[in-house]
Amino acid sequence: MEDDDIPDTLPHDLRDDLPVGLSDDLPGTSDGGTPQLRPQSLMLAFFGNHVLDEGDLCVYSGSIIDVLGRVGVGEQAVRSTLTRMVGRGLLRRQREGRRMYFGLTGQATRVLEDGRTRIWREGAVNDDWDGDWTLLGFSLPESRQRDRHDLRSRLAWSGFGALYSGLWIAPGRVDVAAVVAELGLTAHVKIFHASADEATDIGLMVRDTWDLESVAARYVSFDKRWTARPAAGPGEDPLATRLLLVGEWLRTIRADPRLPARHLPPDWPARAAQDTFRRVAEQTAAPAADLAHALLETAPLR
Missing domain, CATH: 3.30.70 (Alpha-Beta Plaits)
Structure with a gap:
């Protein structure tokens, strides 16, 4: 693919009213119960996995189209999403000859680093609340x-x-x-x-303020789906698997306020879901990185 000018107009179904730096999943699920993640969610997962730690690099749009195609995102949706993310200050574009490359802005870097903190440093279970x-x-x-x-x-x-x-x-x-x-x-x-004053019933406040059933249901759904899904082996695409895994996990923890474990039900499902996420993430990390290194065309970010 040459001459990668990305159109400046967006189809209506790709516009959203979410705040800068965040995305959400499409309503409902696809066949088999798999969440329908927005292209921007998968784009952020891609840049977080394969660009964030690589320094000042930008990626050829054709490479991005190829990678997101592995998880079912069409070329036009990728191009429109790239344009939207440039407009929202999440990506910057850079022309190299007839090709267009995309790199992270400072704002996107902060968003991705925040997501990395939520995933790896804080985790989904809050055992350390100090009151x-x-x-x-x-x-x-x-x-x-x-x-x-x-x-x-x-x-x-x-x-x-x-x-x-x-x-x-x-x-x-x-x-x-x-x-x-x-x-x-x-x-x-x-x-x-x-x-809180001792007269405040914190458990009641937690139940009244947050939709615990909805948050728990997301963890249960994630755990069930990824426990049953092979992460590696013949015919498996580790790059696609890892993008879907991270995209769905971010979708899951985005709904979770990390409430104090002591004020949650004893069978709270976040810990089991997190164990499943980290197991599949570890299995796919090296194969996905090797495949991305072989596939991606990059250039220094100027």
Whole structure:
């Protein structure tokens, strides 16, 4: 493929109203119960797996099209997603002759590093809660609905739940000031760190503030699907498997505020699902990296 100019217009079905730096999955599931991940989710998984740790590199668009084609994303969807992510400040493009290459921006690097922290450093089980909470209050007029949506989405990713409509709460000491500043909402937000009075029933508050059944169901679904799925062997594509694995795991933990384990049901399924994720991730890491190294055409990012 030559002359890789990416069109500047997006088909309506690829537009979304999600905050900069995040994506979500399509509603419903495909045949067999596999979640339908948005191309942007898979794109972020691709760059996080194969570009983030490689320094200042950019990847030829044809290589990206080939890799995402392995997980069922069509060429036009890849091209449109690349354009959208450039427009949202997540990717930068660079022409080399007649070819177009794409690399990470500083903003995308922060998003991917945050995701890596959630996956590998923090994990899905919060055994270390010290009793502190972070409270965030905000007030935005009706005319700023997009700003409210972006803030709520970023707060949910950071582990917050709506205690009341304009008052959100998260376990632990969450450094959310940078997120608020990035959205340009510092003047509209107040942040506090506090502990609950003994009169507060924390277990009840947790059940009222977060949809525990929905979060648990995602972990159960993930664990069941990936326990039954072979991660390696003849006919398996480790690159595609790892992209789907990471994309779905990020989808799963995005819905999880990492609530204190002591205030969750004793059979909370996050630990089993995390064990399954890490087992398949370990099995696919080296084969996927070797295949990506052989397939990807890259160039230094200027």
